[in-house]
Amino acid sequence: MTIPRATKIVATLGPASTDSATLERMILSGVNVVRVNFSHGTAEEHIGVVSRVREIGKRLGRDIGVLADLQGPKIRIGKFADGKVTLVEGDRFTFDIDCEIGDETRVGLDYKDLVNDVKSGDTLLLNDGRMIMRVDRVTDRTIDCTVTLGGVLSNRKGINRQGGGLSAPALTAKDMDDIKTAVGFAADFVAVSFPKNASDMYMARELCRAAGGKALMIAKIERFEAIGNLEEILKASDGIMVARGDLAVEVGDAAVPALQKRMIRMAKELNRLTITATQMMESMIESPVPTRAEVSDVANAVLDGTDAVMLSAETAAGKYPVETVAAMARVCDEADRSGSFSLDKEFLNRTFGRIDQAVAMAALFTAAHMKIKAIASLTQSGSTALWMSRLDSGVPIYALTPEEGSRRRMSLYREVHPVPMTYTGSDRESLLLEVEHKLVDLGIVERGDLVLMTIGTPIGKSGGTNTLQIVRVGDRA
Secondary structure (H helix, E strand, C coil): CCCCCCCEEEEECCCCCCCHHHHHHHHHHCCCEEEEECCCCCHHHHHHHHHHHHHHHHHHCCCCEEEEECCCCCCEECEECCCEEEECCCCEEEEECCCCEECCCEECECCCCHHHHCCCCCEEEECCCCEEEEEEEECCCEEEEEEEECEEEECCCEEEECCCCCCCCCCCHHHHHHHHHHHHCCCCEEEECCCCCHHHHHHHHHHHHHCCCCCEEEEEECCHHHHHCHHHHHHCCCEEEEEHHHHHHHHCHHHHHHHHHHHHHHHHHCCCEEEEECCCCHHHHCCCCCCHHHHHHHHHHHHHCCCEEEECHHHHCCCCHHHHHHHHHHHHHHHHHHCCCCCHHHHCCCCCCCHHHHHHHHHHHHHHHCCEEEEEEECCCCHHHHHHHCCCCCCCEEEEECCHHHHHHHCCCCCEEEEECCCCCCCHHHHHHHHHHHHHHCCCCCCCCEEEEEEECCCCCCCCEEEEEEEECCCCC
């Protein structure tokens, strides 16, 4: 059997990808998790598309995760009378919180407190840095600027202060309502936009839990301040998204590649998940094939060890959503196979205080030194599979559980492949034999293969993994 793809694919849903036929083709092409973007659409639309995803996944026998991405305090300008204006270097331009309809000289702001967050000499970046202005003067109602990099400025474009420092809270009233909607359709992951510190993530988690949700919390690292607080944000989250768009605007695009590697490395060390996002295959919005640079970008993220790579406008609004997923899957497959696996040094500084963590590390060490065909983790919550996936062994991990929610959450874990299984055995030996037969029936292993199994006793207890056993398929009746 071909080793399944280790790196997972997250695809954003939108007008180009919400019909059932396209969704099914995207899932068959390699989507593991769908992203519902709360910056667009209505609650009813999101609920409807998630329902379709779940129905299709069930019919195809795939556990597809759902990521609910909160809009956050996206700071935008207002609207222009003609929809857009063209500004050139040297033009004077004003941001006026009282302006309702803009023109060539001024425009309104939906974030009124921007006048309190900037000062003379600051640099403002608009439309993801495509236009730049220098702040000349600030009053209690206006920000007067000089254009230093011109271009076309259209309605509702985003605005950032170079170097960060905006005081807007990570969670808006809209986000709080959207968390309830996400809990209503049982989102598996909730992504929090623009968190500055651990408190933002704790608040989001509490709101989710208070509404009855069990989603894993993903912090989108896109603020300058978040870089300095990266470790505390990671510890308060279940994972991070390397959100390279807004982050590049705040820290400068040249700093992002090294930050990407640092974030992924730190997340893995802290047993957290990572999603690498933004413009990964941007040209495929209009083209049926990616550029060579995009192929290298995706492959580089895979080689960095990211759990997942994400598509945004490519699948939400592009002309070729299915082809884009297929292209990304091919790149991930090739990069997965070309990775080098040398685990010994990774174990030197590892410390753990839980039995199930110790079993997970022992399983990886054993797999690295024996010709293990597959690791089978019998799990309830998926914790053991998560810990094993934090180090790259090159051996696929099959997480067998009857818990549908756990399987959907594990759809994002690198190298982990969830398998539905209801245990009928009442003792460890009969259960391990049952697992062996399941793996053979699925074509994962065959007679003579070595399989490493982890299991907990008493059976069915969450967090109770305490046993590791190596099995040669076919040796038992």
